Amino acid sequence: MADTLLETPLAPLHRELGGKMVPFAGYSMPVQYPAGILAEHLATRRGAALFDVSHMGQAELRGEGAAAALEQLTPADVRILKPGRQKYGLLTTPSGGILDDFMVANLGDRLFLVLNASRKDVDCAAIEAVLPAGVSLHRLPDRALLAFQGPAAVPSLATLAPAVAALPFMGVLATEVQGIPVLISRSGYTGEDGVEIGVAGEQAERLARALLALPSASAAGLGARDSLRLEAGLCLYGNDIDETTSPVEANLTWTIGKRRRTEWNFPGAERVREELDNGPKRLRVGLLPEGRQPARAHTVIAAGGESVGEVTSGTFGPSLNGPCAMGYVAREHAADGSALELMVRGKAIPARVAATPFIPHRYAR
Amino acid sequence: MAELKFSKDHEWVRLEGNVATVGITDHAQTALGDVVFVDLPEAGREVAAGESVAVVESVKAASDVYAPVAGTITESNAALADDPSLVNGAAQSEGWFFKIELADASELDGLMDAEAYQTFVDSQS
Numbered sequence: 001m002a003d004t005l006l007e008t009p010l011a012p013l014h015r016e017l018g019g020k021m022v023p024f025a026g027y028s029m030p031v032q033y034p035a036g037i038l039a040e041h042l043a044t045r046r047g048a049a050l051f052d053v054s055h056m057g058q059a060e061l062r063g064e065g066a067a068a069a070l071e072q073l074t075p076a077d078v079r080i081l082k083p084g085r086q087k088y089g090l091l092t093t094p095s096g097g098i099l100d101d102f103m104v105a106n107l108g109d110r111l112f113l114v115l116n117a118s119r120k121d122v123d124c125a126a127i128e129a130v131l132p133a134g135v136s137l138h139r140l141p142d143r144a145l146l147a148f149q150g151p152a153a154v155p156s157l158a159t160l161a162p163a164v165a166a167l168p169f170m171g172v173l174a175t176e177v178q179g180i181p182v183l184i185s186r187s188g189y190t191g192e193d194g195v196e197i198g199v200a201g202e203q204a205e206r207l208a209r210a211l212l213a214l215p216s217a218s219a220a221g222l223g224a225r226d227s228l229r230l231e232a233g234l235c236l237y238g239n240d241i242d243e244t245t246s247p248v249e250a251n252l253t254w255t256i257g258k259r260r261r262t263e264w265n266f267p268g269a270e271r272v273r274e275e276l277d278n279g280p281k282r283l284r285v286g287l288l289p290e291g292r293q294p295a296r297a298h299t300v301i302a303a304g305g306e307s308v309g310e311v312t313s314g315t316f317g318p319s320l321n322g323p324c325a326m327g328y329v330a331r332e333h334a335a336d337g338s339a340l341e342l343m344v345r346g347k348a349i350p351a352r353v354a355a356t357p358f359i360p361h362r363y364a365r
Numbered sequence: 366m367a368e369l370k371f372s373k374d375h376e377w378v379r380l381e382g383n384v385a386t387v388g389i390t391d392h393a394q395t396a397l398g399d400v401v402f403v404d405l406p407e408a409g410r411e412v413a414a415g416e417s418v419a420v421v422e423s424v425k426a427a428s429d430v431y432a433p434v435a436g437t438i439t440e441s442n443a444a445l446a447d448d449p450s451l452v453n454g455a456a457q458s459e460g461w462f463f464k465i466e467l468a469d470a471s472e473l474d475g476l477m478d479a480e481a482y483q484t485f486v487d488s489q490s
Contacts, residue, residue: 039399227424293402
C-alpha cells in the first residue's frame with residue numbers, strides 16, 4: 001500500500017514544470033520546482049505563488065444542525081459562524097489531545113471543511129460517528145485545492161474574478177474564474193495575503209495554468225510551503241500538534257469559543273479546563289537559535305544542561321535570513337526572551353524563546 | 366590540476382602532493398537544494414575514513430559529509446561561512462569543504478573516477 005502513491009489532478013502539470021516529486025501523506029507531491037525552495041519562498045513573499053494542496057481533505061456537512069453536530073468534536077464556536085465566513089479550529093480527542101486542525105466555512109446551506117491529508121480519514125470517521133439523523137458528511141475526493149499566496153495574489157486574481165478584491169480575510173465566496181466555478185476563501189498557510197481555491201478536479205489544471213499566467217505568479221512546492229508557514233508561526237499537524245498535545249499546550253487556546261468555555265462539552269474539555277485553570281506543564285513556543293545553523297524537529301531543548309523540551313519544527317527561514325524553530329518547553333522556560341540551548345549534533349546552540357510569527361502576517365483586513 | 370576522484374557518499378577528492386581537497390559533488394548539491402549553512406571540522410583533527418566530519422544544511426534538511434579517506438584535517442574553507450551558496454554555485458571548485466593530509470595515499474584507489482561515479486549516480490536514480 002505504501003508503494004502506491006496517489007496523485008492530484010495537477011500531477012501532469014507538476015511534471016511539466018519540472019517539479020521534484022516526493023511522497024507526502026500518501027500522495028506524490030512536488031517538494032520544489034527547478035527554482036528551488038529558497039527562491040520559491042521569496043517569490044511568495046514578494047509576488048504570488050501557486051501551491052497544489054489538493055491532497056488535503058475537502059468535505060461538506062449537510063443538514064439541519066450541522067454546526068451543532070460538528071461542535072461535538074471541536075471546542076470552536078461553529079454555530080456563531082456567519083454565512084460566507086470561515087474559521088480555523090481544532091478537532092479534539094476525549095483525552096484532550098488534538099485529532100486535527102482544520103478550516104470550517106459556512107456556505108449558507110452547508111458547512112465546508114478542509115482537513116489535513118494525513119488525518120482526513122481519521123477525521124471523517126470521527127465526524128461520521130457522532131452525526132445525528134438528518135446531518136450527513138460528504139467527502140469531495142474529486143475536488144482539487146489550489147493555494148495562491150503572496151501580496152500580488154489577490155490583485156492579480158481580481159483581474160479574473162473581480163469579487164475577490166472585496167473578500168475579507170477568512171471570507172468565502174463562490175464565483176467563477178474564466179468560466180470555471182470555484183470556491184474561494186481568503187486564507188492560507190504562508191502568513192501572506194492570498195486565497196485557497198476549491199475547484200473540480202477535471203478543471204484544476206486549466207485554473208492552475210490561468211493563475212500561473214498572471215503577472216508575478218510562479219509555482220511553489222511543499223518545501224517553500226513549510227518554510228513559509230514556520231516563519232508565520234503556523235502549526236504543522238504531526239510535527240507541532242498531535243494527539244498528545246492539548247490546545248492549551250499548543251498555545252491555540254484562542255480557537256476555543258467563548259460559549260464553549262462556559263459549556264465545557266467538547267472532547268477533552270476536562271484537561272483543557274484544568275490546564276486553563278492551573279497552567280499547562282509545557283507550552284509551544286517560537287525559538288530563535290543564534291548563528292545560522294537550523295535546529296530540526298526532535299532537537300532536545302535544554303536549560304542549564306537539563307532537558308526542558310523538544311523542537312517540533314525547525315528550518316532556515318529564507319525571509320528571516322536565519323534559523324527559526326518551534327517546540328515545546330516546560331512552562332517556566334516559556335516566557336519570551338528565555339535563554340535556552342538547542343542540542344544540535346552534540347553541540348549546545350544558544351537560543352531564545354521568541355514571539356511568533358517570526359515574519360509579521362500580512363493578511364487582508 | 367589533478368583529476369577528481371569520487372566516493373559513494375557523493376564527495377569529490379582532489380589530491381595535490383599528500384593533501385586531498387574534499388567537497389560534495391555537483392549531483393549532491395543539486396539533490397540537497399539551497400545550502401544555507403555548513404559546519405566544518407577544525408584544523409588538526411584526526412579523522413577516520415567514513416567518519417562524519419562536516420554537516421551541510423539546506424532549507425529542508427541536514428546531511429552529513431564523511432571523510433572519504435583517513436588523515437588529519439589541515440584546513441577548512443572559511444569562505445563557506447560567509448557564503449554557503451558557494452556549495453550550490455561551485456560545488457566542485459570554490460565550494461570545497463576541507464583538506465586532509467592523507468594517512469595512507471593508497472586509500473584513494475578505492476574511489477571512483479568521473480565516469481564510474483556517473484554510472485553509480487545513474488544506477489541510484
